[in-house]
Amino acid sequence: MHVPDGFINAPVSAAAGVVAAAAVAVSLRGARKELDEKVAPLAGLVAAFVFAVQMLNFPVAAGTSGHLLGGALAAILVGPWTGVLCIAVVLLMQGVLFADGGLTALGVNITVMGVVTVVVAYALFRGLRLVLPRTRGGVTAAAFVAALVSVPASAAAFTLIYAVGGTTDVPIGKVLTAMLGVHVLIGIGEAVITALTVGAVLAVRPDLVHGARGLTAPLKLRVDGELVDAAPAEAEEPVAAASGSPRKVWIGGVVTAxxxxxVVSFYASASPDGLEKVAADKGIDAKAEDHAAAGSPLADYGVEGVESARLSGGLAGVIGVGVTLAAGTGLFWAARRRRQPADTGARV
Structure with missing residues (x-):
């Protein structure tokens, strides 16, 4: 759902840019509380993983594909504040290096694909955690539903922005119906990817999943008419049993990304994604503009000068993962370093 240049007029694009900048600034402050010794090394990995999976367009309908947005996944794995920053890093790398998503529309994309998806998904996820069983299955089910709902919510947010600042005169009701219809289908794919990823991390290192913290409640026993905590016992699904360095998870995640x-991105669907399909069908792309970075040597996820499509796309993907990992890791370690003096000062 990368919005290109020319879909939204300049004033609304600028306003969305202000909203996105404010969201990133607030998230930087909030992320300092989330980036502990376990989360900080993984946050950059989450951004790189989202970048990689976004290259894997999957078919959702005749002539239409979809891809992961990633807001729900990032928020559940590393926390909502850090999750917003993860998606912002991904979108920045895609826009600047790969000409994917307009530069003037960067604020729109961060707002729609980052802020809206994270806020909607994490709020729903936390609500579901209150009513679902406090088990790994409950966390995975909550992640599935939260991710599913976040995608049409993002589509609705884009439609609202387009209603205010769209550059073509198209009936908004038709745009909304088309956007919601295709993005509900894309949301199913998003939900499956999110649930599988969260479930995989829960299986090996549940203590690294931000959304699974406090998963198990202490067993209560009635003694002399009063409820007391039972003695700790080995749980069927221990959440905090795993400990130590997340190095193995980090290495496994990098290799997977x-x-x-x-490799796998070569087999992704070549059909236009949901927004591109709706834009072409409804005519909202009539004033779309060429990307300012269209001449980039990595534009359209290929390496300039490499004739083999498979090799060109593969190299671009590897470069993208590496750059996103480096940029994300640098950002999150910087935020982590700023957290420590503040915490020290608070204790004095």
């Missing part, structure tokens, strides 16, 4: 972006 490189394989997805460098």
């Amino acid at each position: 490189l394989v997805l972006a460098g």
Whole structure:
């Protein structure tokens, strides 16, 4: 759902840019509380993983494809504040290096694909956690539903922005119906990817999943008419049992992202994604503009000068994962370093 240049007029694009900048600034402050010794090394990995999986367009209808947005996945794995920053890093790398998503529309894309998806998904996820069983299955089910709902919510947010600042005169009701229809289908794919990923991390290191913290409640026993905590016992589904460095998870995640972006992406669907399809069908792309970075050597996820399409796309994917990993890791470690003096000062 990368919005290109020319879909939204300049004033509304600028306003969305202000909203996105404010969201990133607030998220930087909030992320300092989330980026502990376990989350900080993984946050950059989450951004790189989202970048890789976004290259894997999957078919959802005749002539239409979809791809992961990633807001729900990032928020559940590393926290909502850090999740917004993860998606912002991904969108920035895609826009600047790969000409994917307009530069003047960067604020729109961060707002729609980052802020809206994270806020909607994490709020719903936390609500579901209150009513679903406090088990790994409950967390995975909550992640599935939250991711599913976040995608049409993002589509509705784009439609609202287009209603205010769209550059073509198209009936908004038709745009909304078309956007919601196709993005509900894309949301199913988003939900499956999110649930599988969260479930996989829960299976090996549940203590690294931000959304699974406090998963198990202490068993209560009635003694002399009063409820007391039972003695700790080995749980069927221990959440905090795993400990130590997340190095193995980090290495496994990096390898997986490189394989997805460098190899599996060649087999992704070539059909236009949901927004592109709706834009073409409804005519909202009539004033779309060429990307300012169209001449980039990595534009359209290929390496300039490499004739083999498979090799060109694979190299671009590997480069994208590496750059996103480096940019994200640098940002999150910087935020982590700023957290420590503040915490120290608070204790004095």
